[in-house]
Amino acid sequence: MSQLLIENCAACARWVHPAAGDCPGCGGRLIARPVSGHGTVFTYTVNYHPYNPDIVTPYVIAIVELDEQNGLRVAANIIDCEPDSVTCGMPVDLLPQRGSGGAPLFAPAVR
Template sequence: MSDHASPAIPARVLPELRDRNRKFWTAGADGRLYITQCTQCSLWVSPPADDCPECGARLEARPVSGHGNVLTYTVNWQPFNPAVPVPYVIAIIELEEQRDLRLAANIVDCEPDSVYSGMPVEVRLERQHAGDEVAYVPVFVPISA
């Protein structure tokens, strides 16, 4: 399988990979974002969980479209990590697959003052190293009209 991810941004901080979240962080080599979905009632669940919060059935990581809208955002001007240039945008993205299916992620490839609530975006995955594993960090870019 080819690796469709963008090169790593060295300053990204990743969580410890565990059984529950590993598929979310490591499945992106094909360029698609994977979110867990209930095998019985089809509810999308993020962050990853052990079982469905609605019906208790098993969850399975499945690809999503990667399209969504900025629900809300903030522009960070504080240089908390000297390796991360400011300003940068942190947003809550609502994915199109389901109302309330949301991810926190950076918005990239645009000026921070051009971001707005409701802005259509699509995922781009950045290849990172997480210990001995390769991870794919979802960031979002504006969709051109």
């Protein structure tokens, strides 16, 4: 599985995204570490406009809250399901491939 790296504070273990240089909580040093790849859909939208002819519409653009920490969220695409089936709070898992532009891809969890 592809790893998603998020900065983590060496001093207080707080996850920080987007990258900040130093921990906003304690000022400690941040180190990029892999996260589990498990999360839930925090919010999303379904795009129907073909901005890029290489991307088939409709597609889901989502903010996924990662399981590691409340409030730790990343922008991603949700695939392997009908766009109308996506809901806020839906469990999702990271996929090994990346989307166009390098966006992380998540799919409904099979937990």
